[in-house]
Amino acid sequence: MAVHPKAGLLPDFDQLVRVPELMRAYYTEFPDPSVPEERVSFGTSGHRGSSLLHTFNEEHIYAVTQAVCDYRAVKGIDGPLFLGVDTHALSAAAFGSALEVLTANGVQVYIAKDDAYTATPVVSHAILSWNAGRVGSGLADGIIITPSHNPPADGGFKYNPPHGGPADTDVTSWIAARANEHLSTGNRDVQIMHLRAARKSSFVTEYDFTARYVEDLPKVIDMEAIAASGIRLAVDPLGGASLPLWEAIADRYGLNLTIVNREVDPTFRFVTCDKDGKIRMDCSSPYAMNRLLDLRDSYDLSFACDPDADRHGIVTPRGLMNPNHYLSAAASYLFRSRDRWPGGGIGKTLVTSGMLDHVAVELHKPLVEVPVGFKWFVPYLQSGRCCFGCEESAGASFLCFDGTPWSTDKDGPLLCLLAAEMTAREQADPSQQYERLTERFGAPVYQRLDAPADAETRRRLTSIQPGDVDIRTLGGEPVTEILTHAPGNGAPIGGLKVCAESGWFAARPSGTEAICKVYTESFRDEEHLKSIQNDALAFMSRLLA
Structure with missing residues (x-):
């Protein structure tokens, strides 16, 4: 990708997000559950989207928060829920929407004192601190309203179960499916308490995340x-x-x-x-x-x-x-x-x-x-x-x-x-x-490339097996290993990694963009890295054909 002329410079006024427009769309635009892109979908870091694209609107947050409440009920999670929020514009709006649903469901919610912003790690640390020594009942979990480092127009929603870390795929798949059920019925089964009443209710407790x-x-x-x-x-x-x-x-x-x-x-x-x-x-x-x-x-x-x-x-x-x-x-x-x-x-x-x-x-x-x-x-x-x-x-x-x-x-x-x-x-x-x-x-040379890839290519890459890979040399060296499952835990990579003695490449589809991410590293030099990249991109081209 070529470097943009504005790279490294402060943005111009016309590049700034129009916050009132973002807020209007959050509250007044509605997702269409029949459009896959407008449904709730958890990637590696939760559900993300923008109100301007009908991918992060109040109806999404109502649905996914109710799904979290449903999941808590199924799993018997009855301790407090620590609710965090970052500084994105949509985060403040989604924080209020989530609080309306959580309190209506009788969930004891711990929020930061004085409406302070709440970093992801302080929520994780709070969950672990609360749960230390507890077994079974009374366990806490958490939600963080954040799209991480995404652009200002984006919003995000992450769920952390009682183990304090990001929810695994089984959990997020369950929550996403349940949220989309709610969306498909116009959120008729979502319980909501008006925000003013929610904040004054006995279900909300202020917690000093920072001090702990x-x-x-x-x-x-x-x-x-x-x-x-x-x-x-x-x-x-x-x-x-x-x-x-x-x-x-x-x-x-x-x-x-x-x-x-x-x-x-x-x-x-x-x-x-x-x-x-x-x-x-x-x-x-x-x-x-x-x-x-x-x-x-x-x-x-x-x-x-x-x-x-x-x-x-x-x-x-x-x-x-x-x-x-x-x-x-x-x-x-x-x-x-x-x-x-x-x-x-x-x-x-x-x-x-x-x-x-x-x-x-x-x-x-x-x-x-x-x-x-x-x-x-x-x-x-x-x-x-x-x-x-x-x-x-x-x-x-x-x-x-x-x-x-x-x-x-x-x-x-x-x-x-x-x-x-x-x-x-x-x-x-x-x-x-x-x-x-x-x-x-030695000094390794590392670079990530982005290759265009349509939905079918991304699907094929996700399900690829070692026998499907026709690459025998990498950067002029014999291929020593082809991985489609991680060596540490045997879990599917959702792509592949090809290794040689002095370098490797890995390719996996993006969960949010029409690209495949290609990671490359050489323990020789830049020229060898280029050779690895050429081999990797040639393989990707054959996959595209």
Whole structure:
């Protein structure tokens, strides 16, 4: 994809979302359940859409929230539900709609004090904290209203069961099917309490998500080392829900931390445009992070989170770290510094860098490779089989010092603070620590490509089997492995991964766009990577034929 002329620049006025138009469409436009694109559909991170496209309207939220209530009833989940919300315009509207349904169904809902924004990881941590020591009755779960780093016109809805992490496919399939049943009947069986009455009802309790998360941080991060080092830190919440967290963290622990951007505006007019010219609050994109990158010489370390704070972006004086690089350095550091951890290993999605394979071997730790989606790490973080779980899209979490789970969802602030701890205790920032890895294992080259693919091609790729793959060499080397199921848990990839001695590629269909995502990595050089990409795209062309 060519770089858009607006990439890295602040958006023009005519690029900003018209919030009143977005709100009007949310409340007055209705989805057509007979149109597949307008039905409730859970991807790897919940249901997402826009009110302007009839894919995220009040009727969707009524239906899917009632479906969650139905699921709770079927499963006997009778504890409180923690309800979180990010800073997207549609999130505020959907928060109110969800609250109307939850209270009407008699669900005890915990919401943030003073209508504060609520990051995904604080909801996960709250669920785990509540459920600790509880078995059977009284278990809590949660909903987070967020489309993550998606553009300002989008909305999103995620459900986290009592394990605290993203719901697995069985759960989301059930909820989506039930929600679409409600939509097909005009939501006639959806129970609704007027928002004013809902807020005043006995079913709503204010909860200080921020205080619980911030006070517990010494269980998982060496906050004393960061404070004592005096390293100069900067953070840009990118207009998202992590802002109240950073304010509290800096104050509670006396960090030399500057919040360089305190703006919250649903147009996200202060975020520089991404590679394609769209406003996208992606903290792993150098284009969206351009303003923070301009400040990198003024601080020892800088970082950012996306609007719901489940992703991290790490900036050193050398620039924005590739997520794969940081995750590799983080894994190496964590297993050397957490001597009370159980014998678990490193969890990674199968499209995350092979550098983690080398780190695991060096540490004598098992590597658990799973399909794309953080939900796959939940049981491994709970059991300690994985002490650290990560994915290439800048999402990760890890265990507390004592080996208990901190969060079972992606945690952006946690990984940002880990970067500060690494810098404070090693006297080297994470990019310098990654360079030490490359001196031992080589410097891999990694790139993701997007290939156009219609619905039939995406379907064929989802159901592909090793015997269907006619590729025998990759980048000039014999193919050593063809995977359609993840080695770590045997779950279907929903695509394939082809490996050779010095590189690999993986291809999987997008759940929201007419594209296939093609991930490639070489442990040689750029020229070898291009050769791998040519072989991968040639295979995709044959699949398209």
